[in-house]
Structure formats: structure tokens, C-alpha cells
Ligand SMILES: Nc1ncnc2c1ncn2[C@@H]1O[C@H](COP(=O)(O)OP(=O)(O)O)[C@@H](O)[C@H]1O
């Protein structure tokens with residue numbers, strides 16, 4: 182009777198324990214030209230935890246996620262206001278003086294549709310290191326193996342690292358993209374609906390992988406699937422038309438949300 | 453039933469006359485058949501023309517090869533069909549074609565590719581909109597003008613660097629031919645690069661790559677099948693080009709691998725004979741069909757190569 186609660190308190194099931202801030206979104210507004218897509222977002226991101234962004238389609242989940250690695254800088258007319266502070270060094274990721282390439286060196290991203298490059302499996306994983314100027318064979322070999330193992334793909338591909346990545350199945354391609362993102366040892370990993378193009382078995386393996394990865398890395402994941410959010414995340418943010426309606430531990434959001442709107446969405450009354 | 457609700461027209465109560473409708477459908481049907489027939493005719497005429505050309509080339513070459521063994525045609529090192537001691541070594545003409553085409557491709561492939569990468573990945577919208585028509589203009593200039601440009605402008609310029617360069621030479625003709633081919637290479641390559649999906653570029657940027665790295669390491673390999681097709685088209689254009697070479701490279705058959713020399717190409721030889729006063733049916737006249745057949749086989753080879761490359765690099769996005 183005494184031993185049981187101790188185990189529970191130290192397990193990851195209780196995210197309130199030992200939470201360290203990894204990043205903080207402060208008063209973030211975002212505009213696509215004249216269209217404001219994010220309004221006054223404030224949100225923490227805890228180290229080595231999974232945070233899920235949920236909400237109806239078009240509410241701004243991807244937009245918020247893509248602020249973290251300055252993806253919006255690729256297109257003209259986009260504008261950020263506010264800050265995303267990255268700890269421990271307190272860098273404001275959105276500061277125009279901060280080079281977006283520096284940001285992307287620290288924060289990796291996995292996309293909705295697997296997007297392997299037209300290269301071999303090996304070169305796909307080595308890509309991030311190569312663009313950073315790493316060319317030493319032994320370093321690349323080690324990192325590629327480590328990243329592929331981290332993405333639970335090493336066993337399946339270790340004998341055909343020179344094959345084109347396109348020959349892999351959809352689920353394998355997505356795990357390859359995860360390996361590619363892991364190879365550079367990012368501090369935060371962003372996922373934008375990583376399983377929406379996959380079948381249920383591939384989806385399960387990606388979800389399991391996310392569960393393993395959070396021991397090493399901070400994860401922010403967009404998902405349109407509430408069961409997925411409940412399964413993989415420790416914290417959940419519910420968004421609605423560009424605003425953050427509620428942020429809390431995933432258990433709280435799903436069992437007793439404070440906001441009526443969140444409750445309606447969770448219980449499937451709209452969305 | 454027939455009452456009109458605020459602006460919505462009433463449903464017609466008198467049914468249209470059935471025979472009238474049928475008659476209209478009948479004439480429409482005939483019209484469609486006629487249009488279809490003309491479309492078919494247009495398509496068939498291109499196929500027919502191709503077959504007719506191949507037929508003439510092969511049958512006339514057949515006459516030629518009755519008198520000249522294929523061995524001599526392929527391996528003789530002289531091309532003197534009009535001399536009393538006639539030799540028919542096609543290598544002599546092919547060397548001119550090969551050297552001038554190589555020079556042209558050394559100009560067109562690097563420049564065309566760089567222009568394509570710039571226009572597709574770097575150029576601001578306005579620059580692209582201005583540059584593209586100019587490039588296309590380059591491909592629309594009549595080749596005779598390029599020929600005289602090579603002869604009267606580029607050759608004298610080159611002679612300032614290489615004083616011993618003769619007035620007719622493959623180098624100058626090849627370089628100008630390369631400039632002419634640039635738009636063929638660049639526009640097809642650019643189309644292929646722009647067709648590369650945005651999510652691939654985003655994947656590269658998200659890994660911390662620069663624009664330059666993304667263009668070279670992700671977009672270019674992804675567009676490789678289209679770029680290969682562009683190169684192959686460029687090669688076909690170079691091998692088949694006539695006027696620039698006839699004007700600027702001379703008409704003298706010359707077995708050489710040196711671009712600083714004058715030499716006739718296969719095409720230049722064909723115009724020379726076709727415009728000359730050789731009697732039809734003579735063996736001298738017959739040579740142009742054999743030379744033409746050789747040219748066509750080379751182009752065919754490159755087209756098939758292009759097709760295979762495309763298939764090999766084809767990737768499903
Ligand atoms: N490139 C863009 N330009 C203008 N508006 C955009 C652009 N991308 C997204 N939006 C708008 O921003 C809002 C949020 O989009 P998004 O973040 O993609 O939503 P979600 O990922 O939650 O489905 C939507 O209303 C969408 O129409």
C-alpha cells in the first residue's frame with residue numbers, strides 16, 4: 182500500500198513533477214500579410230515532455246508550430262509580434278536579429294506528409310550534418326546509426342543504407358524523417374500531424390516512438406486526433422480561431438477541463 | 453407547381469418537342485465526328501511524315517550502300533565523294549559534328565543549368581518575369597544570324613586571344629551554337645525544378661540548410677529527370693544544327709578533334725551538296741542520304757537515352 186503511490190509519483194504519468202521550462206511563448210501574434218492567424222498566445226513548453234496542440238482545422242496549430250523554427254520566414258509578407266523564449270539561454274527565437282538558420286539548427290521538424298529527399302537512406306539522415314559542414318566518414322556513420330536507432334528504423338534498413346529513400350514504405354519514410362531530424366541532436370522536435378498520412382499500424386509505431394523520444398528531447402506535436410493527443414502527450418493546448426483557449430496537463434484537459442469550449446470540443450459536441 | 457417564387461422562374465409546363473431535341477443532338481453528333489476526324493488527320497499526318505522521312509532515308513541509303521561497303525563508310529578516314537579517287541568515311545564529318553556539339557554543350561549545359569537554378573530558386577518574381585521572355589527570344593533568333601555573329605564578331609574576338617585561329621573554325625561556331633541552345637536547356641530545367649514540391653524544400657530548410665544548399669542538394673536532384681531531358685534536347689539541337697556551322701565552321705571535310713580547326717559537319721555537308729549541282733541519282737548525291745541516316749540514328753540514340761534516364765530517375769511525388 183505504501184510502495185504503490187511512490188512509483189506513481191516518479192512515473193511520467195504525473196507531469197507536474199520535475200517540470201523544467203524549455204521554452205515560453207509570450208504574447209505571440211502572427212500575421213499572414215493582412216490576415217492575423219495567431220492572437221496573443223501565451224504558453225509554456227516543458228523540457229522532456231510532450232505537448233500537444235489540438236483544435237479544429239484552421240485554428241492555427243500549424244501556424245504556431247511553424248513559429249518555433251521560423252518557417253514563416255521563407256515566405257514574404259509574414260510577420261511575428263511577441264516572443265518565444267528558448268531556455269536556458271533565454272534567446273528570443275523570433276528576434277529579427279536571430280538567424281532563422283541558427284534556430285533551425287536547434288529545433289527540428291517532422292512534417293505532415295513524409296518528405297524524404299531524393300537521396301539514399303544514409304544521405305537523408307546525414308543531410309543535417311552535411312549542411313553543417315560535417316564530412317568525416319566515421320562521425321557521419323556513427324550519427325546515422327544512432328539516429329536511425331533512435332527512430333526505430335536501424336534494424337529494418339541497416340543492410341540497405343544506399344537504397345533510395347523512396348523505396349521505403351510510408352511509415353518507414355516518416356520514421357526516416359524523424360531520424361533525419363534527430364541526427365543533429367535538436368533541443369526541441371516539432372511534429373505537424375505526423376501520422377495523418379499513415380495507416381493505423383504505422384501510426385502506432387510512430388506514437389510509440391514519440392513515447393520513447395520524450396525521455397531525451399522536448400516535443401511539440403500538432404494533432405487533429407484527440408485520442409492521439411491523449412495517448413502521447415503530457416500537456417495539451419486547445420486552440421480556437423487563432424487563440425489559445427486552455428493549456429493544462431493532458432489528464433486535466435481530457436477529464437475536467439476548466440473551459441466550457443474545451444469541454445465541448447473534447448466531448449465531440451463540435452469540431 | 454407553376455407558381456413563381458420570388459425570382460425563381462416557373463418550371464416549364466410545356467415539354468420541349470422531342471423530335472426537335474433529337475434532331476439537334478443528331479447534328480451535334482455529326483459535327484463532333486467531323487472535328488474528331490480532322491484531329492485524327494492532323495495527328496496521322498505527323499506520324500505519316502515521320503515514316504515517310506525514315507522510308508526515304510533508308511531506301512536511298514540502301515542504294516548508296518549497294519556501291520559503298522558499310523565498312524568503308526564507318527572506318528575510312530577520308531571523305532572525298534566528289535574526287536575521282538572517292539572515299540566515303542563518315543567519321544570525317546562526324547568528327548566536325550562531335551567537336552562543335554561538345555563545344556556548344558560545354559557552353560549551354562553549365563550556363564543553362566545555372567540560369568535555371570537562379571530563375572527557379574533565387575530570382576525575385578519581377579526579375580523572372582523580365583528575364584524569361586528575353587531568354588526565349590534568344591531561342592527564336594534565326595540561326596543564320598547566329599552564324600554571321602560567329603563569323604564576323606566572335607571569331608575576330610577569339611583571334612585577338614589566339615592569333616593563329618583560322619577564319620572558319622569549330623570553336624567559334626560551337627560557342628555561338630551553345631548560346632543559341634541555352635534557352636532550351638534553361639527553360640525545361642527550370643520547369644522541372646519549379647515542379648519540385650514545396651514540402652521538399654521546407655524539409656531542407658527545416659534542417660538548417662541555406663537557400664543555396666537547398667537548391668543544389670535537394671531541388672536539383674529531385675528535378676534530375678527533367679534536367680536530363682533538357683540536356684538531351686540540347687544535344688539533339690546541337691547535333692542537328694546546320695546554318696551556324698555552314699557559315700562559321702567552313703565546308704571543308706576535315707578529320708579532327710581540335711576545335712581550333714575548320715571542319716564540315718554532317719549537316720553542313722548535306723546543305724552543301726543539296727544546294728550544289730550534282731546530278732540526282734549519282735553516287736555523290738546519294739551520300740547525303742547516308743549522312744542523313746547517320747545523323748538521324750545519333751539523334752534517335754540520344755532520344756532513347758533521354759527516355760531511359762527519365763524512367764530511371766522517375767520519382768513519385
Ligand atoms: N500561407 C497562408 N496565407 C494566408 N493564410 C493562411 C496561410 N496559411 C494558413 N492560413 C490561415 O491561417 C489559419 C490557420 O491555419 P493553420 O495554422 O494551417 O491551421 P491548422 O493547422 O490548425 O489547421 C487558417 O485560417 C488558414 O486559412
Ligand SMILES: [Mg+2]
Pocket residue numbers: 242243244403
Ligand atoms: Mg495544420
